[in-house]
Every structure is written in structure tokens, then in C-alpha cells.
Amino acid sequence: MFLITVWLGMTLIFIIPRLAPGDPITSMVSRMSAQSGSVENSDEIIAAWRERFGLDAPWYVQYLRYLRSLATFKLGYSLAYFPAEVEDLVARSIPWTIGLLSLATLMSFILGNTVGALLAWRRTPNLAKALLPVSLTFTSIPAFMLGILLVYTFAFGLKWFPFAGAYGRGLEPGPTWEFIKSVIHHGTLPALAIVVTTMGFWALGMRGMMVTTTGEDYMILAEAKGLRPSRIFWLYGVRNAILPQITALALTLGSIAGGAVIVEYIFTYPGMGYLLYQGIVNADYTLIQGIVYFLIVGVALAVLIIDLLYPLIDPRISYQKK
Numbered sequence: 001m002f003l004i005t006v007w008l009g010m011t012l013i014f015i016i017p018r019l020a021p022g023d024p025i026t027s028m029v030s031r032m033s034a035q036s037g038s039v040e041n042s043d044e045i046i047a048a049w050r051e052r053f054g055l056d057a058p059w060y061v062q063y064l065r066y067l068r069s070l071a072t073f074k075l076g077y078s079l080a081y082f083p084a085e086v087e088d089l090v091a092r093s094i095p096w097t098i099g100l101l102s103l104a105t106l107m108s109f110i111l112g113n114t115v116g117a118l119l120a121w122r123r124t125p126n127l128a129k130a131l132l133p134v135s136l137t138f139t140s141i142p143a144f145m146l147g148i149l150l151v152y153t154f155a156f157g158l159k160w161f162p163f164a165g166a167y168g169r170g171l172e173p174g175p176t177w178e179f180i181k182s183v184i185h186h187g188t189l190p191a192l193a194i195v196v197t198t199m200g201f202w203a204l205g206m207r208g209m210m211v212t213t214t215g216e217d218y219m220i221l222a223e224a225k226g227l228r229p230s231r232i233f234w235l236y237g238v239r240n241a242i243l244p245q246i247t248a249l250a251l252t253l254g255s256i257a258g259g260a261v262i263v264e265y266i267f268t269y270p271g272m273g274y275l276l277y278q279g280i281v282n283a284d285y286t287l288i289q290g291i292v293y294f295l296i297v298g299v300a301l302a303v304l305i306i307d308l309l310y311p312l313i314d315p316r317i318s319y320q321k322k
Contacts, residue, residue, distance in 0.1 A: 080282035086290035097271035112202025120210035139200025
């Protein structure tokens with residue numbers, strides 16, 4: 001299923017960009033014409049570049065070449081950033097996406113599930129139950145809209161945070177305190193936009209699962225034994241209610257770059273989402289296919305790992321034949 005999922009996904013991403021009118025070579029020449037007024041011998045240039053990138057070949061030949069490049073992880077040259085290779089562009093962008101968006105998603109997951117579990121827990125103080133829903137008020141706001149609000153308020157208004165980039169100008173990337181501090185400073189607003197707007201989804205899902213868990217026999221038995229309320233809450237309630245949430249977390253982490261395209265674009269953050277946006281705008285087939293390839297493999301791999309870890313999380317689950 002892992003291999004079939006990857007193959008079907010990559011076949012679709014081969015077809016979909018080609019359904020749009022035109023091609024990347026024509027788009028590139030059109031941009032050159034818009035900048036300089038005219039391009040001499042544009043038809044010859046288009047024909048030569050189409051031949052250079054193999055776009056003049058029949059679709060099935062392009063497809064077979066495409067599958068071979070995926071199998072060897074040689075994703076070819078970017079059509080918009082030639083002579084840069086797609087794997088090099090992705091390699092420069094993926095650390096930023098993993099560092100910022102993975103951390104933001106994990107923070108949202110932990111906070112959201114904790115809030116949702118507390119909302120359903122009978123021993124939670126009434127004051128806390130009244131205040132916790134306030135944390136969910138931003139759930140209905142898209143992350144990119146909250147990002148615009150944060151930029152306006154904290155970057156342009158209060159000038160507490162920068163409005164673009166991943167680190168300060170003049171700094172060399174490396175394991176230095178100045179660089180790390182600059183990265184955290186630049187990544188606070190985009191991370192906050194993601195955490196605040198997605199935390200409510202985790203909280204609502206966890207609350208529903210926790211409600212069904214609260215009345216189970218093992219919960220009643222744990223209370224009858226006189227166990228500490230905190231142990232009952234975490235080890236008996238949360239542990240059994242969180243399994244569907246872990247599956248959702250695997251899917252979210254696998255597809256995280258695709259879901260933060262607009263957020264990264266607003267903050268000009270050099271992650272895979274921003275790179276994917278540039279590829280779509282420039283009709284860069286190879287760049288789009290390369291990025292989505294990593295997204296599809298990431299989602300499929302995350303689900304596979306979670307499936308294998310389920311028996312460790314919940315001993316009731318087993319893949320052994322009876």
C-alpha cells in the first residue's frame with residue numbers, strides 16, 4: 001500500500017500541472033517579453049528549450065522519464081531557476097520547514113489535546129472550564145489571515161518582530177547563539193499563526209474522544225482503587241483517547257509543507273511551502289513534482305510508521321494472526 005500510494009500520487013501530480021494551458025517555457029519567454037518589451041526569435045527559443053527539457057517528447061515518454069527520475073531521486077533541473085537542480089532547491093528549503101512547521105504543529109498538538117482533555121475531565125475546576133474555550137476562538141480564522149493580523153500588529157505596529165525572512169541580514173547560518181536567536185525571533189510570528197489557528201481542532205477532537213473514555217469500566221475501576229487523579233487522567237483517560245489524534249498527527253506532519261504555503265508566502269519564509277508557491281506561479285513542472293513527491297512520500301511514510309507503532313501505544317492492537 002505504501003508503494004501504491006506513492007505511485008498513484010505521483011501519477012496524479014504528473015497529470016494535473018499539464019492540464020493547465022501553456023507550458024513553463026512559453027511562460028518564461030512571456031515574462032522575458034514583459035520585462036524587455038520583445039524577445040527576438042522567441043519561437044526558436046521556445047522550441048530549443050522544449051527540446052532541452054524533453055517537453056517535445058510524447059506524454060508517455062515524459063512519464064517514463066519522470067518515473068525513472070523519481071526512482072533514482074534525480075529530479076532534474078528547475079525550469080524557472082535553471083541551472084539549479086530541484087533536489088538542491090528542496091534540500092535548502094526543507095530544514096526551514098521541518099524546523100518551524102513541525103515544531104509549531106507539535107506545540108499545537110500538545111496544547112490542543114491537553115485543553116480538549118481538560119474540557120471533558122470531571123475534576124477540572126469550573127473556572128478553568130470557563131476560560132479554556134477562550135483559547136479556541138481563533139479556530140475559525142484561517143492561518144494566513146491571522147498571519148496578516150500578526151504582521152500588522154507586531155511587525156509594523158509595535159515593531160517587536162520582523163515581518164519577513166528567516167534570519168537577520170549579515171548573519172552566516174551556523175550553530176551560533178546569534179544565528180539561533182535570530183531564527184527564533186523571525187519564526188515566532190509564523191509559528192504563532194499556525195499554533196493559534198490549529199489548536200482548536202485538536203482540542204475539539206480530543207474532547208469528543210475523552211467524553212467516550214470517561215465512562216469506561218477501567219476508568220471507574222481506577223477511581224475505585226484510589227489512584228491519584230493525575231494518573232487516572234493521563235495514563236487511563238488521555239492514553240486511550242489519543243489514538244485517533246496520533247493518526248491525524250501523522251497525516252498532518254507528513255503534509256505540513258503543503259498546508260502552510262500561504263503562511264510561508266506572507267512571511268517570505270524560505271520553506272518548502274514558499275518554494276512550492278514559486279513553482280506554481282512559474283509553471284515549473286519539475287519543481288512542483290519534486291516538492292509534492294517529498295510531501296506524498298512524507299505522508300505515506302508517516303502513516304506507515306504510526307501503523308507500526310500502534311501496538312506499542314496500545315497493547316490491545318496486534319498485527320499477529322490469531
